[in-house]
Amino acid sequence: MSSQTPIAEGSDWTFEALEAFEREIGRIAADKYRLDTYTNQIEIISAEQMMDAYSSVGMPVGYHHWSFGKQFLSTEQRYRKGHIGLAYELVINSDPCIAYLMEENSLTLQALVIAHACYGHNSFFKGNYLFREWTDASAIVNYVLFARDYISECEERHGVDAVESLLDSCHALMSLGVDRFRRPRPVSPEEERKRQKDREDYLQQQVNDLWRTVPKKKHEPEEKWPRFPAEPQENLLYFIEKNAPLLEPWEREIVRIVRKIAVYYYPQRQTKVMNEGWATFWHYTLMNDLYDEGLIGEGNILEFLQSHTNVIHQPDYDSPYFSGINPYTLGFAMFTDIRRICENPTEEDRRFSPEIAGSDWLDTVHHAMANYKDESFILQHLSPKVIRDLKLFSIVDDDSDSAIRVTAIHDDDGYRRVREELADQHNISKQEPDIQVWEVSLRGDRSIRLRHKQRDRIPLDEDDAKEVMKHVHRLWQFDVHLESVRDEKVHRVFHCNDDKVWIDSGESSNPAKPS
Amino acid sequence: MALLIIDRRQQGKQKSAVNRQRFLKRFRKHIKEAVSDAVSKRSITDMERGEEISIPKKDISEPIFHQGKGGKQRRVLPGNKEFIRGDRIDRPSGGGGGAGGKASSQGEGMDEFVFELNQQEFLDFMFEDLELPNLVRKQLKDSDSYKLVKGGYLREGIPARLNVLQSLRGAKARRIALSGAIRREIKALEKSLEEIGNDEESEERRDITVKLDRARRRLNQIPFLDDFDLRYNHMIQQPTPTTSAVMFCLMDVSGSMTQDIKDLAKRFFVLLHLFLKRHYEKTEVVFIRHHTKADEVDEEEFFYSRETGGTVVSTALDLMQRIVRERYPSDSWNIYAAQASDGENWADDSPKCRDLLVKSLLPLVQYFAYVEISSGRDQELWQTYSEIPTDFPDRFAMRKVSEPADIFPVFRDLFERRSS
Structure with a gap:
């Protein structure tokens, strides 16, 4: 232990102490661990402001919508009643990287949070391939600002209610607003503004072409009409923005805004375990380094350890507090174990992870952070030791079986299976229903036909699906059909027309084959 | 790397106020019923208080497409104690089964969305759309209520009421007015200087140069902003009619x-x-x-x-x-x-x-x-x-x-x- 004096002691923080902590942590992070970050912007906020930040889903500004009010009221209520504590911090993937720190945090917590958010999350945002490809950190804040202004302008021109119900519909389809297999261009607000008008005109013209009713000169037989869309489309919002027959240009622009914001969040949804694990791993490592250098006192490091332990607590599956696998726990355990495998590999590690056993640990964790998402990260790096420590086991609940079956536990036979299934469990495209635009009746009744492919015979939740059908109809404005396909056969068909929604069992109708 | 620490605590915390209002507006029917119930249940001395309002969750849900129950659901869970591979577990009774649990986003079996309506909002809902009928303005009573209205501009006033636009506009006009003659003179002198050509040391040229210098100095002496230009907003107290x-x-x-x-x-x-x-x-x-x-x-x-x-x-x-x-x-x-x-x-x-x-x-x-x-x-x-x-x-x-x-x-x- 060095003879340095601690930066500060006790539980009250000061601005000088925050600056000193940021400086020292930044020094260690950059010099010793090569963490590459955006410039930090730390904002101190009160509990109430934290609730505000929660309800605008972590954005410094957001457009107005009742659902954010609902979010706020619910957070406020639960916080007041003591059901939940508020997060110590909230960090935004932007450049500079904005981190909100709560004023209630003690000195120790502020140091923890600076290490966690300003160096952990920040370096993840800057380094991970999904964030690099899908988001533009320097533009997001401006884009959201543009979105808010545009939407309030629409509210003035077209009425709050019209905009609100449009946003309701868009939000309902938000998770179907990304191209899972294609990388989008990052959003840029300047361009948006500049091109928006052109786009409006151009879009409308394209739509008009698509729906042109004047017959073509050459008389063609009905069957020759090309199928539209030629390939099934997975990005429903994009499809609606470009092709919905009756939307006004401003409505298309709002669909686009919601879609762009969905894209911004898409990487976050796919990297919860990694992102939190990475940040937790680094706050743990950095705080210990501060302690080793004597920059944090005994009392504060003990407080830190207690908070850290709370953060990575994983209740068992049968505990009343169980609510799924804690991404902090899993991610932290995995990064810690990668380091262990690199530094002190066992025989088992050499068998399971030959490519990293004994390699340079810092290179390895950096490589993992940069090149994986939750699903692939788990598939590649979940080690038998972590499975044993967490006592993971996998089950199958098959409705054609009378009981739930345990398919694998933490033993030699089970490691690979647990690993694969945990990876699947973190794969968004396997956890969310696979719904695509199947066909639009161009020359007929203009109806749109969607198709849901059931995975493992898992159906859609019918009550909610019926509600969402109404939202699709609100946007498409002609009949909407949704076929839910099980084992290549249509299992259920949802219909929505101007005044009602109903469900057919699939037997009567033939599965529509692509012609 | 320049770190920026910003203290936001002083700034407004009501960022969500608009969203909150939107929410209240959207569910006004539910809230009104709840308010009306509350009023009849409360004791006489206890009318002016906020109220806990609950709305059925299904009425305020934001539905999305998600997977329902059934089919073959797999799951990985932590904390195994006694199971080995091949064990069969009876499905937990009371619906659901372990799997498919991702469906409801926040609710843990709660069917009501509960939130607190504050006193202000409560009274607003309570007295919404009520009024004293047939109220007419009978007389401008010895009015004791005033409101401040804009009443043009003043040459004197307190700094807080300085009207920047008017002041700068006035300053510009003054500068143009005062400098017009000088500018004309400068222009004329410059022109004659040109006409003379590059005749090195002629008397005339020196004379003009001196005049030109003097004119330019005079031009520079016109102040950008003078006390004289400042304009202040004039606020007038206007009695507002009170209906007695x-x-x-x-x-x-x-x-x-x-x-x-x-x-x-x-x-x-x-x-x-x-x-x-x-x-x-x-x-x-x-x-x-x-x-x-x-x-x-x-x-x-x-x-x-x-x-x-x-x-x-x-x-x-x-x-x-x-x-x-x-x-x-x-x-x-x-x-x-x-x-x-x-x-x-x-x-x-x-x-x-x-x-x-x-x-x-x-x-x-x-x-x-x-x-x-x-x-x-x-x-x-x-x-x-x-x-x-x-x-x-x-x-x-x-x-x-x-x-x-x-x-x-x-x-x-x-x-x-x-x-x-």
């Missing part, structure tokens, strides 16, 4: 009124009082209670003191008439009255009440509301009053109340905003 109104609260406290009935009557007046206090700040309220004789009392006594006796309703009307004559001449006051009684009256007194109302009081008042608190058949006063409404359809209203839950609806009904 008075509300008479007439309550029967006779022996026939049981404690329950009095409680109902008081509830009614509490609502009325609260409503007036909130929406008609300047309204005066006169409290009259009566048994065989009527007294004007203060608020405290009206709501809290106990006194009983026989019943002669006309005494209260009499007293009201006298007070109106003495203190609230009807040509300069909007006069309102609300009367609550169990409807029992001294044998011959009811016709007298009716006559008093029809002949003397109703012509004077904007609105007279009678609330009868009885559960049984129509009481005397009700029967007698029943003949009045036809004569004064929009000035007289009567309603019956039999239990606490009726009070709020009746109150709303009596003071509902009428579109005419």
Whole structure:
């Protein structure tokens, strides 16, 4: 232990102490661990402001919508009643990287949070391939600002209610607003503004072409009409923005805004375990380094350890507090174990992870952070030791079986299976229903036909699906059909027309084959 | 790397205020019902408080496509204690099964969305769309309310009211005006300098150069902004017309009124009082209670003191008439009255009440509301009053109340905003 004096002691923080902590942590992070970050912007906020930040889903500004009010009221209520504590911090993937720190945090917590958010999350945002490809950190804040202004302008021109119900519909389809297999261009607000008008005109013209009713000169037989869309489309919002027959240009622009914001969040949804694990791993490592250098006192490091332990607590599956696998726990355990495998590999590690056993640990964790998402990260790096420590086991609940079956536990036979299934469990495209635009009746009744492919015979939740059908109809404005396909056969068909929604069992109708 | 630490705590925390309002607006029907329920359940002294509102979760859900129950669901769970591969576990009873649990986003079996309506919002909902009917502006009373309105610009004022635009505009005009002659001169001199050409040391040239220098110096001496340019916003106090109104609260406290009935009557007046206090700040309220004789009392006594006796309703009307004559001449006051009684009256007194109302009081008042608190058949006063409404359809209203839950609806009904 060095003879340095601690930066500060006790539980009250000061601005000088925050600056000193940021400086020292930044020094260690950059010099010793090569963490590459955006410039930090730390904002101190009160509990109430934290609730505000929660309800605008972590954005410094957001457009107005009742659902954010609902979010706020619910957070406020639960916080007041003591059901939940508020997060110590909230960090935004932007450049500079904005981190909100709560004023209630003690000195120790502020140091923890600076290490966690300003160096952990920040370096993840800057380094991970999904964030690099899908988001533009320097533009997001401006884009959201543009979105808010545009939407309030629409509210003035077209009425709050019209905009609100449009946003309701868009939000309902938000998770179907990304191209899972294609990388989008990052959003840029300047361009948006500049091109928006052109786009409006151009879009409308394209739509008009698509729906042109004047017959073509050459008389063609009905069957020759090309199928539209030629390939099934997975990005429903994009499809609606470009092709919905009756939307006004401003409505298309709002669909686009919601879609762009969905894209911004898409990487976050796919990297919860990694992102939190990475940040937790680094706050743990950095705080210990501060302690080793004597920059944090005994009392504060003990407080830190207690908070850290709370953060990575994983209740068992049968505990009343169980609510799924804690991404902090899993991610932290995995990064810690990668380091262990690199530094002190066992025989088992050499068998399971030959490519990293004994390699340079810092290179390895950096490589993992940069090149994986939750699903692939788990598939590649979940080690038998972590499975044993967490006592993971996998089950199958098959409705054609009378009981739930345990398919694998933490033993030699089970490691690979647990690993694969945990990876699947973190794969968004396997956890969310696979719904695509199947066909639009161009020359007929203009109806749109969607198709849901059931995975493992898992159906859609019918009550909610019926509600969402109404939202699709609100946007498409002609009949909407949704076929839910099980084992290549249509299992259920949802219909929505101007005044009602109903469900057919699939037997009567033939599965529509692509012609 | 330049670190930026910003202290945001001083800045507004009401970022979500708009979203909150949007939420309240969207679910106003639910909230209004809850408010109305709350009002009838609360004790008299406890009207001005926020309220916990709950709305069925399904009414405010934001549905998305998600996987339902059934099929073959796989899951990895932590904390295995006794299972080995191939074990079979009975499905937990009570629906659901372990799998498919991702469906509900936040709810843990709670069917209600609960949130706190604050006092302000509660009262807003409580008195929404209510008003004193037939309110007219009778006289610009010795007005004590003012509002500040813009009244042009001043040359003197406090810095906070400096009008930058006007000041700079004035400064620019002054600069143009003052510099015009000089600029012309400079231009002329420059031109003649050009005409002379590059004749090195001619007398004329030196002369012009000197003149040019002097002119330019003079131009530079014109100040960019002068004290003289400054303009300040002028704010004028404008008296705002206040509509003078008075509300008479007439309550029967006779022996026939049981404690329950009095409680109902008081509830009614509490609502009325609260409503007036909130929406008609300047309204005066006169409290009259009566048994065989009527007294004007203060608020405290009206709501809290106990006194009983026989019943002669006309005494209260009499007293009201006298007070109106003495203190609230009807040509300069909007006069309102609300009367609550169990409807029992001294044998011959009811016709007298009716006559008093029809002949003397109703012509004077904007609105007279009678609330009868009885559960049984129509009481005397009700029967007698029943003949009045036809004569004064929009000035007289009567309603019956039999239990606490009726009070709020009746109150709303009596003071509902009428579109005419």
